[in-house]
Amino acid sequence: MEKVIEENKQGTSLVLEQKESNTKKLFIESYGCQMNFSDSEIVASILANEGYNTTQNLEEADLVLVNTCSIRDKAEQTVRNRLEQYNAVKKINPSMKVGVLGCMAERLKSKFLEEEKIVDMVVGPDAYKDLPNLLRDIDEGRDAINVILSKEETYGDISPVRLNSNGVTAFVSITRGCDNMCTFCVVPFTRGRERSRDPQSIIKEIKELHERGFKEITLLGQNVDSYLWYGGGLKKDFEKATEMQKATAVDFAQLLDMCATAFPKMRFRFSTSNPQDMHEEVMHVIAKHHNVCKYIHLPVQSGSTRILKEMNRQHTREEYMALVDKIKAIIPDIALSQDIIAGFPTETEEDHHDTLSLLEYVKYDFGYMFIYSERPGTLAARKLKDDVPEAVKKRRLQEIIDLQQKMGLERTKSYVGKTVEVLIEKESKRSDQHWAGRNSQNTTVVFPKGNYQAGDFVMVKINDCTSTTLIGEAVGYSEMQS
Ligand code: SAH
Ligand code: F3S
Secondary structure, three states, rough: OOOOHHHOOOOEEEOOOOOOOOOOEEEEOOOOHHHHHHHHHHHHHHHHHEEEOOOHHHHOEEEEEEEEEOHHHHHHHHHHHHHHHHHHHHOOOOOOEEEEEHHHHHHHHHHHHOOOOOOOOOHHHHHHHHHHHHHHHHOOOOEEEOOOOOOOOOOOOOOOOOOOOOEEEEEEEEEEOOOOOOOOOOHHHHHHOOOOOOHHHHHHOOOOOOOOOOEEEEEOOOOOHEEEOOOOHHHHHHHHHHHHHHHHHHHHHHHHHHHEEEEEEOEEEEEEOOHHHHOHHHHHHHHHOEEEEEEEEEOOOOHHHHHHHHOOOOOOOOHHHHHHHHHHHHHHOOEEEEEEEEEOOOOHHHHHHHHHHHHHHHHOEEEEEEOOOOOOOOOOHOOOOOOOOOHHHHHHHHHHHHHHHHHHHHHHOOOOOOOOEEEEEEEEEOOOEEEEEOOOOOOOEEEOOOOOOOOOOEEEEEEEEEOOOEEEEEEEEEOOOO
């Protein structure tokens, strides 16, 4: 997730350090992108001050919160099934309260409370600081709803607690919302307009994580390359800023440079990069710092210029290819990944083949591939008929996945025989005798534990691979190990 939906994390409930004075129990579960998981940590921190400790046991909860995703219909259906399960528990424990957070709360608003009457509280992504008031509303028998989207809110002043993490890698959000209005996407409607967070609060949060032993930070936003701090306010209002504000503004290249310079023993990643906003300065910052990972998630959505235009993406196929060429020239050891949508309205076989040939051209290390899912209210839903038959969508998706897998295997094979730097994150899922971590290029590396510990930076010689994983043996610490 990075911002991308990681299937194995969906529905994970969050457990934080228990405060002894807290008497109530919160069960909080998250779906969707990494931003939601990150937001849930903010929510849990706010509620820790309201008397709630987290629990993983649904049956004992006083308050159940589900942080929801609207990106595709399937994501919403998963949450709907979950809400039914909560309601079954509620029959046994009637004092339990249920709240919906995140994008579905924003998209469906009062529908949950008024028509379906299946929840007690509905809270949009910019309203979490209002949770204490909303809980009082429930207690006093009022409807508890706040779906107001904000121009300012970045939660910069709340330091999220992260105790169920691996203690090695953490996400720090730097922008919220999105201004791009890709025609297929609900995010601009559910998460509001784009705004950036104060760099000082970002650095402060990273410093705290550094002091607690974290080694890798992923800077998070819908469109990180568009980051722009000029004292607060919406990105689109930058033009109205004073000359002084403009002169002292901080953009993404500067922010990344600041982070990498201030914390030389920490690794930095970022996600997601929109091709239209990825500029040369950022590439130079990536190339300049050893501790900025050589990896860019660069969603393309389609390889056909005609479809890109229908999607309101701000670039052509050729411009995207030129951008990839430039990135590879400036950062030769870069890894790239993609998001692709199969079966966008009006997509022909020719458009689909443009996507396949683009895949071959770029040789992405991996990717996240989806079938087009029409989202109510988006421009595509209003203007274009969802006219590619389901079977055709599925076949095209499979062809894209198969080709990506082939490209991925070529890329992982190219590491065999080489030695790569790995930050150890956790035990391998397959064996308690092996560590798992990632190299700078974001590929998972698995190797025998030896005397190394989670959080160590080690050099690993790669002996074997699958299409997504490198297998090797540690040959010593890296220069990043302090
Ligand atoms: N800019 C955001 C994108 C969030 S959505 C970010 O990367 O942070 C993540 C991905 O979901 C998109 O890149 C797109 O490939 C996919 N997606 C979005 N809306 C979709 C839809 N209606 N149907 C299918 N896939 C969709
Ligand atoms: Fe969605 Fe496009 Fe923004 S995919 S999140 S509208 S960049």
